[in-house]
Amino acid sequence: MNPELALVLLMLAISMSLFIRGRPRMDVVALLVIIGLPLTGIITLQQSIAGFSNQAVLLIASLFIIGHGLVRTGIAYQMGDLIVKHAATSEIRLLVFLMASVALLSSIMSSTGVVAIFIPIVLTIAKRMQSSPSHLMMPLSFAGLIGGTLTLVATPPNMVVSAELARSGIDGFSFFSFTPIGLVILTLGIIYMLFARRWLGGSKPAAPAGERDTLSDLADAYGLTVRERRLLVLADSPLVNRPLNELELRQQYGINVIAIEHPRKFRRVLEMATKHSRIRAGDTLLIDLASPAIALAGAYEELGLEPRPLPISYYRIYAQQMGLAEVALPPESALPGKTIQELNFRSRYRLNVVGLRRQGKALPGLLVDEPLKSADTLLVAGTWEDINQLYGQTRDFMLFNLPAEIDEVAPAKDKAPFALLSLGIMVILMVSGLVPNLMAALIGCLLMGVFGCITMDSAYKSIHWSSLLLIIGMLPFALALEETGGIDLAVSVLLDSFGNAGPRTLLAVLFAATALIGMFISNTATAVLMAPVAIATAQAVDASPYPFAMTVALAASAAFMAPVSSPVNTLVLDPGGYKFTDFMRIGIPFTLLVLVVTVLLVPLLFPL
Structure with missing residues (x-):
């Protein structure tokens, strides 16, 4: 082993250990790699930053936008409601419809x-059927992962592997x-899940309930209704x-100002509170107390505030203008x-x-000084537009539960047919090969913008x-x-050990190695590292590179064995009431099944 290779392997080992540790952030590690490798003299700066112009990276960025258009127009939520309507009377039929629908959606968006x-849709169905959420949550996460095996654009590893083929002078994979x-x-x-669901934990059925969570349901679940107040600002x-931001009402009095009602001649205008919001005499503050037991009679007098009647939750009164949403902390969150005080949610995201x-x-x-823990869920309040803007912010948090009212206030609900048209044109262009995949995706994004599906x-x-930086850095x-x-x-090493077999x-060995590495680091980073090995192995044995590259791509999506293998597994861990061993018990056999299917079908x- 030459000194240059030893240095690169050392840097790779350090980077992987940081990925596993989760500190610093993965995108920060990627930037350190981009800076560090040229300093060694092994590659040039131009080679290190070439990923910024990589077609696979730009294609992935375009697909984030396409997926956002489907959410912003309400299409994703409507599909969930269709499942509830047509399949929620039988757990078996529900599981089939659910896994098929989630895999289909995951083939074109994150x-x-x-x-x-x-x-939240599955939790509601489980409550309605009085069955255990554990019977549906793991099938939900597995379907999301399986969706990555359906199309070229379903997951970044597919596009990374295809791009590596192109870099080697070989035509990449097609859309299908x-x-x-x-x-x-x-x-x-x-x-598999029709049988395996019987072995999942959490036999206690969920309490019966009606439709999807509403604003009132979320407010009651978090105890907001006993903490809400309406306060008139007196002239003095x-x-x-x-x-x-100058008043420090939360720190000193436990008062969190959510919104301000400004009096007008014939109506009251609602303004969501920001750090720059100015309070004027005659305004009415909609506040949330840090605790329902807080005694504020003296504080009201000191602050020149007068309580006003609040017959129902102000979230119900202003449901068309502001809402609530649950935000989850994914495993890679920093x-x-x-x-909560340190998050600066108000200043960063309004x-x-x-x-x-x-x-x-x-x-x-609301314990503002309580340190957050992994898998915590936050309830945030704001305008529907600002809530929708959180979609795609999956590095540190992600939208987890949106109330039923979102369907009526989706920013571009009336543009849903145009979003489907834009998506259809993109897919047709990719399948036909009339233009490169990146061009097709950019055309789809442009159409989404022209039709008003996105801004x-x-x-x-x-x-x-951060996902793009991770790819660029690897x-x-x-x-x-x-x-x-x-x-x-x-x-x-691979050929010496298994070449004669x-x-x-x-x-099979490539699949196993890729799947095992993917348990500890991002499946995208795994694909970046393993794709060149797969192609070089094929060339060494004088075989076609396609089956080897396809094997690596499929293995990268086979993150079924542990709750930390993929964010989708971590998301269902708490709602499904699972333990770490549940994923191993159900995921390892299924991973082996996927390995067998890959080895049999790919060739x-x-x-070869």
């Missing part, structure tokens, strides 16, 4: 976002190259003409350990944190920049390993 949308194998895996996954109030749920139970009041601001915010590693002989070393054995569809 599986993490799809699963987050469907979790994955589909035949993905459909087999989906079918087997549905059959010391708050008059001062911005909220927020655990920070307090939203107020009004509740905290831990292990399925809402904490009493420029929402499009930029929907892109998961690409130089693949190049550095190639330059220093690391790829050749990996191939020689035949190409199907090599495929048939892509001859």
Whole structure:
């Protein structure tokens, strides 16, 4: 092993350990790699930053926007409601419809976002049927992962592997190259889950309930209704003409201003509170108390405030203008350990944190100094537009539960047919090959904008920049390993150990290695590292690179074995009442089943 390769492997090991540790953030590690590798002299700065112009990276960014258009127009939620309407009377029929629908949606948009949308829908169905959520939550996460095997654009690893083929001077995969194998895996996954759900924990049925959660349901679940107040600002109030960020009402009095009613000649105008909001005499503050037991009679007098009647929750009164949503902390979030006060949600996202749920139970009041823990769920309040802007912010948090009222106030609900048209045109262009895939995706984004399905601001915010930086930062590693002989070393070890056993054995070993590495680091990063190894192995045994590349792509999506293997698994961990061992008990056999399907079918569809 030469010194340059040893240095690259050391940097790779350090990077992987940081990924596993979760500190610092994955995108920060990626930036350190982009800076660090050129300093070693192994690759140039131009080679290190080449990922910023990589077609796969730009294609992934475009697909984030396409997925955002489907959410912003309400299409994703409408599909969930169709499942509730047509399949919620039988658990077996429900499981089939649910897994098929989630996999289909995940084939064209982020599986993490799809699963987050469907979790509250599934919980509602479980309550209605008085069955255990555990019977449906793991099938939900597995379907999201299986969706990554259905199309080229279903998941970043597919596009990374295809791009690596193109970089090697070989035509990449087509849009439906994955589909035949993905459909087999989906079918087997549905059959497997019909039997495996009996072995899942959480036998206690959910309490009966009606439709999807409403604003009132969320307010009651977090105890907001006993903490809401309406306060008139008197003329002699010391708050008059001062911005909220100067008043420190939350810190000193436990008062969190959610919105301000401004009096007008014939009506009252609602303004969501921000740090720059100025309070004027005659305004009415809609506030949330830190605790329902807080005694504020003296504080009201000191602040020049007078209580006003509030017959029903102000979230119901202003349901068309402001709403509530639950926000979950995904496994890669950097927020655990920070307090609600330190999040600066109001200044960063124009939203107020009004509740905290831990292990399925809402904490009493709003404990602003309580350190957050992994898998906590926050309740945020704000305008529907600002709530919708959170979609795609999956690095530190993600939308987890949106109330039923979102269907009536989706920012572009009337543009749903145009969103479907834009999506259809993009898919037709990709399938036909009339234009490159990136061009087709950019045309789809442009059509979404022309038809008003998205705005420029929402499009930029929907892109998961940290995921893109992770890919961009890992690409130089693949190049550095190639330059220093690391790829050749990996191939020689693989061939020395398993070369005489035949190409199907090599495929099985590649699948197992990729799936195991993907348990600890991002499946995208795994694909970046393993794709060059797969292609070089194929060239070394004088075989077609397609079956080897396809095997790596499929294995990258086979993150079924642990709740930390993929964000979608972590999301269903608490709602399903699962333990770590539940995923191992159900996921390991299914991963082995996918391995067998891959080794048998891939060489048939892509001859060796």
